[in-house]
Amino acid sequence: MSVAEEQVSGPATFKRRGRFRPGDAVLYVVTLLAAISGVVLLTLITREVLADAWPAMDRFGLKFLTTQAWDQNKELFGARSFIFGTAVTSFGALLLATPISIAIALFLTELAPRWIRSVVGPLVELLAAVPSVVLGLWGILVLGPFVTGTLEPALHNALGWLPLFGPARPVSSSMFAAILILTIMIVPIVSSICRELFLGVPSELKDGALALGATRWEMVRGVVFPYARAGIAAAMILGLGRAIGEAIAVTQVIGNSVAINADLFAPGDTLASRIAGQYQGADTALQLSSLVYLAVILLVFSLVTNIMAQIVVRRVAGRHQV
Amino acid sequence: MEADQNASQIFRTERIGRRKLVNRLVEVAATVSALLAVAVLVLLIGSVAKRGAGAISIDFLTKTPVINTGFGEPQPSGIANAIVGTAIIVGLAVLMALPVGVLTAIYLNELAPPRVASVLTLALDVLNGIPAIVIGIFVFVFLVVGHGQTAWKGGFALAILMLPIVARSTQEVLALVPSSLREASLALGAARWRTTLSVVLPQAVGGIVTGATLATARVAGETAPLLFTSSLVADDIRTNPNEALESMPMFIFKSAEQADPALHEQAWGAALVLIAFILITSLLARAFAARSRRRLLGER
Secondary structure, three states: OHHHHHHHHHHHHHHOOOOOOHHHHHHHHHHHHHHOHHHHHHHHHHHHHHHHHHHHHHHHHHHHHHOOOEEOOOOEEOOHHHHHHHHHHHHHHHHHHHHHHHHHHHHHHHHOOHHHHHHHHHHHHHHHHOOHHHHHHHHHHHHHHHHHHHHHHHHHHHHOOOOOOOOOOOOOOOHHHHHHHHHHHHHHHHHHHHHHHHHOOOHHHHHHHHHOOOOHHHHHHHHHHHHHHHHHHHHHHHHHHHHHHOOHHHHHHOOOOOOOOOOOOOOOOOHHHHHHHOOOOOOOHHHHHHHHHHHHHHHHHHHHHHHHHHHHHHHHHHHHHO | OHHHHHHHHHHHHHHHHHHHHHHHHHHHHHHHHHHHHHHHHHHHHHHHHHHHHOOOOHHHHHOOOOOOOOOOOOOOOOOHHHHHHHHHHHHHHHHHHHHHHHHHHHHHHHHOOHHHHHHHHHHHHHHHHOOHHHHHHHHHHHHHOOOOOOHHHHHHHHHHHHHHHHHHHHHHHHHHOOHHHHHHHHHOOOOHHHHHHHHHHHHHHHHHHHHHHHHHHHHHOOOHHHHOOOOOOOOOOOOOOOOOOOOHHHHHHHHHHOOOHHHHHHHHHHHHHHHHHHHHHHHHHHHHHHHHHHHHHHHO
16 A cells, blocks of 8 residues: 555655645644643643642741741641751762762673673662662561661661760661662662763773773773763762652651651651651641642752753763764 | 882882772772672562562452451452552553653654754653652642542653653654664655654654553552542542542552551562562563664664
8 A cells, every 4th residue: 555655646745845744744733742741741830839839838938948847736837857857868868879879880880791790780770660669668667677676776886976876766767767768769870870971981091091000990080980070970969859859768767757856866757758648638728738838849959959960961961072 | 229219119019019909999899889789679579579479369469458357257358459540540641641752752853953852851851850749749739639539640640750751762762763764765755744653663663662661660669649649549449540549559658557467468468569560561671672772773
């Protein structure tokens, strides 16, 4: 069918070259409509979330950010302890995950034989495919008891003079458990980006350094890291964004407490986790609106981290093209 | 003079020993880190498999949840409603996100002026970075407040998560289609739409399916978007997308919160089913992707 059609329409379309083609117009309009859906969704999300947070924004203003309370009886809500918890857990996770991720990426690009590479690489990425709710389940029932029963007392004995590592508590949930869970979540992301970056370092540069007598580590420090620096920063920002936004696994292990503690072994709460914990319904309109206000803060964080990462990535991509 | 040279010689060999030692330490640290990541995965999957295997039976997969109070015969309890619900919610998400995502990628790669494409791609990347819980809250205030939860609203929330993943992965596949094919088709006088639909897309269809499968596996395990959109559910098997339906992730989340060990066991069972589905689909999709990518690049 199509052959015959082609034979007939071939010369005809050739004659009509440059003329209006309805098929092209339809394709263009349909795909354009689909393509702007991303922008439309972004706009809608921002607008709807802002509109519904407005009653709380109007009532509490920016003092919401520095108020430490979540009390439906007094109708007093604030995000201070959640912002604190988000900062502690996500930066803590980033601090643990960055060196581990870079080390994994180095192992996979510089050290491992090919067959190990093709086994370990996908395994690390599979870690990213584990749903957060399963990670959280494991966090509550396996990791949590181990952390509070074994790891935290050990750390307290060794480093107890730091206020970060307080005495063991009778609960099996803590900010420290949340940090560990988040670390497990962001290591696959950061390490797979780093691996791509390290693979992109020109081998002439690496061979040159080795030929000059550098050890493998000196080559990595002198050639690979400087070359991939901006990309590593972008990977870290993306990992941070992921850690800030994770709700489910965190709410399962962090203990959902409004208190602010320097002690990592105390329970706490994060912005995303607080929202998730209240899913069974807010009692009042103001409480709901305050919940949406938390989402606004989260949205701003995620927009800032993402756009920052994209700017870094694009600058790097642009530099490599030149 | 000679002594000086000797000293620097000794110093240099000392340094070499140190440099080799540092190099060795870093190599060991890198290897240990990689082993650590694999060990965590093995531990995690191992404990889900060990604890979940005990819960899984034919009854578990085909019956609905029962709360055994301890009076009378204990009844078998299962997650059939969650399996059916997840299939429906995720199916709706795929129906919404797949066409829009693929069309978006076609526009961005085949038709758009570069500047427009870069702005719209940025929007997709930013959308991809919005936390799932914020998307859940958005669908909640946009569609649920005043109207109630339904499965299709849950599906819509998952579709928002899926859209950027599908679009970006399709873009990557379209970029692999050799431009000589497009040029040949256009040179033969075929219209742009004809070239796109009958020359470019057939080349890319394998990769698009792979990307869509990976995206489906990813959102099938998402809980946060469903918390506010499809969480207040009945315990029997329902299929109407106009009411809230149970889902596997929500079931795990709710059961894990309870103190009842019987519910914990069911949560492990559901986690094993969910994780098996996700890992098997993503492994198959990856294997398929590696094959079709080789074929596409081999043809060039």
